[in-house]
Amino acid sequence: QREKKPLNVKKEILSWILTIAVAVAAALLIRTFLFEPIRVDGESMCDTLQDGEIMLVTKPEYLFGDPQRGDVVICKYPGRTENFVKRVMGIPGDVIEIRSNVVYRNGEALDEPYLTPERNDNGFSMAPFTLGEDEYFVMGDNRDNSHDSRNYYDYFTPAALTRDMIIGHVRCVVFPFSDIRTIE
Numbered sequence: 001q002r003e004k005k006p007l008n009v010k011k012e013i014l015s016w017i018l019t020i021a022v023a024v025a026a027a028l029l030i031r032t033f034l035f036e037p038i039r040v041d042g043e044s045m046c047d048t049l050q051d052g053e054i055m056l057v058t059k060p061e062y063l064f065g066d067p068q069r070g071d072v073v074i075c076k077y078p079g080r081t082e083n084f085v086k087r088v089m090g091i092p093g094d095v096i097e098i099r100s101n102v103v104y105r106n107g108e109a110l111d112e113p114y115l116t117p118e119r120n121d122n123g124f125s126m127a128p129f130t131l132g133e134d135e136y137f138v139m140g141d142n143r144d145n146s147h148d149s150r151n152y153y154d155y156f157t158p159a160a161l162t163r164d165m166i167i168g169h170v171r172c173v174v175f176p177f178s179d180i181r182t183i184e
Contacts, residue, residue, distance in 0.1 A: 033059055037174060038074060038083055044140030044147065045085050047116045048072065048183065054175035055085070055183065057168035066163065067091065067136060069105070072170040072183050075138060075161055077152060085170060086148050087114075090129075090137035096158075098126040098150065101143060114184070119144050126150055126158055135160035 030036075040053045049055065049072075057074050067073055071088045090096040090105055097104040101120050103112065120143040131137055137160050140146025152159045172182045 033063060035059060036168065038085075038168075040085060041082070043145055044142050045072070045087075046119060046142040046145075048087075048114050048141045049085060049170075049173065050179075053173045053179065055170045056172050056174050058171050059168045061169055062166060067166050067169070069094075070184075073138065073166050074168040074170060075166045077161075077165070083167075084147075086138035086140055086146075088136055088166075089139050089149070090131050090160075092131050092133050092135055094137070095128050095130050096126070096137045096149075097128040098124055100125055103139070114141055115143070116141075124150065129158045129160075131160055134162050136163065136166060137161075138166075 035056055035058045037054050038057050040049045040051055040055060043051050067088045069088055069091055072085065073088055074083050074085055077084060089103060089110075095106050097107075101122065101124055103110045119141070122144045124143065129137065137149045137158075139148045139150060149160055150158055170183050173179055
């Protein structure tokens with residue numbers, strides 16, 4: 001019959017602390033550099049995204065590249081801590097203009113099949129706005145109820161985001177399970 005070794009309590013506690021620390025570090029690395037689930041808070045992206053849905057946001061493509069026109073992104077606004085979800089309408093060098101809710105990029109009217117007409121009928125217009133070398137113009141898909149580049153600082157004063165304010169690419173909705181879908 002073998003004798004049982006006495007349990008080294010200090011070693012066991014240290015082992016648990018180390019295991020938890022490694023798990024927390026791995027989770028932080030995954031959320032920072034790979035992907036993160038984020039809850040939609042508000043209606044500025046209706047009908048593309050609904051309030052309360054959980055979206056999967058990926059990050060590697062923006063660590064190694066830049067947002068593209070039409071991408072649905074997670075961004076930060078100056079002086080705010082919360083995340084915002086918007087669609088990239090213009091990238092560096094583009095000229096964005098809006099005439100009676102129709103967005104023109106570099107003089108061409110955009111085809112925006114993701115918009116719901118009754119959520120985009122307030123007659124909004126904006127003079128041409130030229131984006132600098134590190135500037136992006138973002139808008140919500142629910143134009144009548146979206147705080148975005150058209151009016152971030154105050155109404156009728158457009159403002160662009162800089163590249164470092166865009167932190168992730170929305171790829172899909174993962175909850176509720178009945179509404180799982182990719183985001184275009």
